Amino acid sequence: MRVVNVEQMRKIEERAIRDYGIPSLLLMENAAWAVVEEVRRCLAPNEGNLSGLRAVILAGKGNNGGDGLAAARHLVLLGMDVSVLLFAKAEELKGDAALNCRLFQGTSGKLFAIEGEKQRLIARYALAQADVIIDALYGIGMRGTLPSLIEDYVNEVNNASACVIAVDIPSGVEADTGNVYRTAIRAQTTVTFGLPKWGLFLGEGPAYCGRVSVDPISIPKAFLEDPGISTYVLTDDRIREMLPVRELKGHKGTHGKGVLIAGSKGMSGAAVLAGRGALRSGIGLLQIVTPLGIAQDVDAGLTEATVWAAPGVDYLNEESWPVILKQAEKAQAIAIGPGLAQNFEFAVVLEEVLRTMNCPIILDADALNLLSEDPSLFEARNGRGPLLLTPHPGEMARLCQCTVFDVERNRLDLALTKAAEWEAVVVLKGSVTIVASPDGRAFFNPTGNPGLGTGGTGDVLTGSILAWLAQGVSPLEAACLGVYLHGKSADDLAKNHGWSGFLASEVADQLPKVRHSLELKMS
Numbered sequence: 001m002r003v004v005n006v007e008q009m010r011k012i013e014e015r016a017i018r019d020y021g022i023p024s025l026l027l028m029e030n031a032a033w034a035v036v037e038e039v040r041r042c043l044a045p046n047e048g049n050l051s052g053l054r055a056v057i058l059a060g061k062g063n064n065g066g067d068g069l070a071a072a073r074h075l076v077l078l079g080m081d082v083s084v085l086l087f088a089k090a091e092e093l094k095g096d097a098a099l100n101c102r103l104f105q106g107t108s109g110k111l112f113a114i115e116g117e118k119q120r121l122i123a124r125y126a127l128a129q130a131d132v133i134i135d136a137l138y139g140i141g142m143r144g145t146l147p148s149l150i151e152d153y154v155n156e157v158n159n160a161s162a163c164v165i166a167v168d169i170p171s172g173v174e175a176d177t178g179n180v181y182r183t184a185i186r187a188q189t190t191v192t193f194g195l196p197k198w199g200l201f202l203g204e205g206p207a208y209c210g211r212v213s214v215d216p217i218s219i220p221k222a223f224l225e226d227p228g229i230s231t232y233v234l235t236d237d238r239i240r241e242m243l244p245v246r247e248l249k250g251h252k253g254t255h256g257k258g259v260l261i262a263g264s265k266g267m268s269g270a271a272v273l274a275g276r277g278a279l280r281s282g283i284g285l286l287q288i289v290t291p292l293g294i295a296q297d298v299d300a301g302l303t304e305a306t307v308w309a310a311p312g313v314d315y316l317n318e319e320s321w322p323v324i325l326k327q328a329e330k331a332q333a334i335a336i337g338p339g340l341a342q343n344f345e346f347a348v349v350l351e352e353v354l355r356t357m358n359c360p361i362i363l364d365a366d367a368l369n370l371l372s373e374d375p376s377l378f379e380a381r382n383g384r385g386p387l388l389l390t391p392h393p394g395e396m397a398r399l400c401q402c403t404v405f406d407v408e409r410n411r412l413d414l415a416l417t418k419a420a421e422w423e424a425v426v427v428l429k430g431s432v433t434i435v436a437s438p439d440g441r442a443f444f445n446p447t448g449n450p451g452l453g454t455g456g457t458g459d460v461l462t463g464s465i466l467a468w469l470a471q472g473v474s475p476l477e478a479a480c481l482g483v484y485l486h487g488k489s490a491d492d493l494a495k496n497h498g499w500s501g502f503l504a505s506e507v508a509d510q511l512p513k514v515r516h517s518l519e520l521k522m523s
């Protein structure tokens with residue numbers, strides 16, 4: 001599914017109204033129904049009866065407020081006790097929002113125009129008693145900081161015990177950047193219209209929007225699938241299309257051979273975990289090249305891989321090249337970096353691999369650090385074959401010679417710019433990992449949870465991407481499959497363990513089950 005910025009959403013809305021001829025009031029009505037559905041899901045998922053329950057709608061003066069007022073009217077008709085806190089004078093509202101305000105005023109619902117401190121007690125009481133609070137203060141029209149009066153109410157909503165539903169985007173979250181300047185509504189669910197907005201996946205947006213539900217509000221599919229929009233969110237359906245088919249007559253030769261160059265003294269685990277990620281992602285043959293001194297440990301840690309000991313003893317050095325060459329020549333994909341350590345002697349070998357190997361190469365961890373020390377290594381690749389980089393924000397900052405803060409504030413743009421500049425698929429890791437392609441496409445990954453914030457999970461991811469590449473998946477799709485299934489494995493583990501305490505090796509071991517459950521839904 002595509003993900004849009006404000007300009008793109010406005011254009012789609014305009015086309016729906018102008019070219020398709022759908023009245024804007026109907027779009028607002030459909031948006032309101034989508035909110036009502038979410039109220040039902042939240043308060044009365046089984047019997048669907050909302051009668052007698054209390055709803056408070058915070059409405060702003062724009063069309064987001066109009067959506068809220070239209071939803072408020074439906075909720076009254078469904079028997080709810082409804083109060084609208086309108087942060088404007090009713091006369092200030094325009095167009096569809098003004099009409100929906102008048103229609104609401106014709107119901108038995110209560111409308112309080114909030115101006116300053118006067119209605120504070122009533123509003124506070126209503127919020128404390130509410131079963132559901134609907135945030136229709138600001139949508140994609142919001143810029144910058146919230147007015148201070150509204151901020152006070154936002155804080156009160158965030159302290160209330162009710163279920164909070166945000167309309168289109170939580171108020172206070174900027175739709176293009178996900179920036180939150182001081183405070184924003186913390187929603188349990190965000191019902192977003194047409195297509196999801198960038199801000200739901202960037203900056204602080206993901207921490208505020210809760211579960212995201214997307215409603216097309218009857219905008220034609222052709223407008224929502226505009227080929228001019230090149231930012232996407234990964235979904236089960238899209239991932240299913242990317243999964244390679246396992247042929248009945250397949251064997252380890254046809255399932256791909258991958259070479260993993262990893263490990264150093266004290267970090268044999270990184271090689272083992274990356275290897276485990278690869279094997280659990282279905283690679284046919286995995287060969288690990290690792291320094292002499294730890295080869296036995298790696299071998300013992302991963303029975304199913306073949307392990308090649310290369311010079312030197314604790315860290316790979318210049319003399320490791322012949323061993324790497326021998327293995328890598330027949331590989332369908334190569335991954336370099338997990339646990340290699342900052343080892344400058346290896347830079348010469350890295351350069352050789354980049355210069356001579358045609359197959360896709362993943363650079364991770366310490367290989368990325370070598371690249372930031374010597375960016376001329378990029379030139380060694382010189383379009384010879386696909387390149388994939390898997391930096392976390394710290395590694396990205398070093399590669400781009402900026403701060404982590406700059407990376408986090410600029411994730412999408414930076415990932416895309418650098419993917420084009422480096423002619424590489426960039427997997428910029430984070431709570432919402434971005435996979436950026438040199439052709440300008442970018443994918444947000446919605447899976448995963450804070451339980452992944454533990455040593456070794458990045459190594460598992462690299463191994464998994466290696467396996468998809470070895471099985472013949474394109475670099476962009478291999479990266480998408482890797483991050484999505486890795487995150488989904490963690491989400492599966494979180495069902496039993498919560499968001500902490502599961503191990504990187506368990507994430508790897510969960511991968512086949514997660515992949516299989518997607519395949520089952522396909523058949």
Ligand SMILES: NC(=O)C1=CN([C@@H]2O[C@H](COP(=O)(O)OP(=O)(O)OC[C@H]3O[C@@H](n4cnc5c(N)ncnc54)[C@H](O)[C@@H]3O)[C@@H](O)[C@H]2O)[C@H](O)CC1
Pocket residue numbers: 009010012013027028031060061062063064065066067137138139140141142143144145146147167168169193194
């Ligand atoms: N996309 C669609 O097809 C549909 C969207 N709908 C809803 O409409 C809103 C967007 O409505 P809009 O009127 O353009 O903007 P807002 O409601 O978000 O409010 C803008 C309003 O607020 C003022 N403002 C902006 N920033 C600030 C600030 N920091 N402080 C104070 N005031 C601010 C601005 O000047 C405007 O007056 C969209 O999100 C959907 O919810 C349709 O209803 C259905 C079709």
Ligand SMILES: [K+]
Pocket residue numbers: 064135136137138139166167168169170171
């Ligand atoms: K909102």
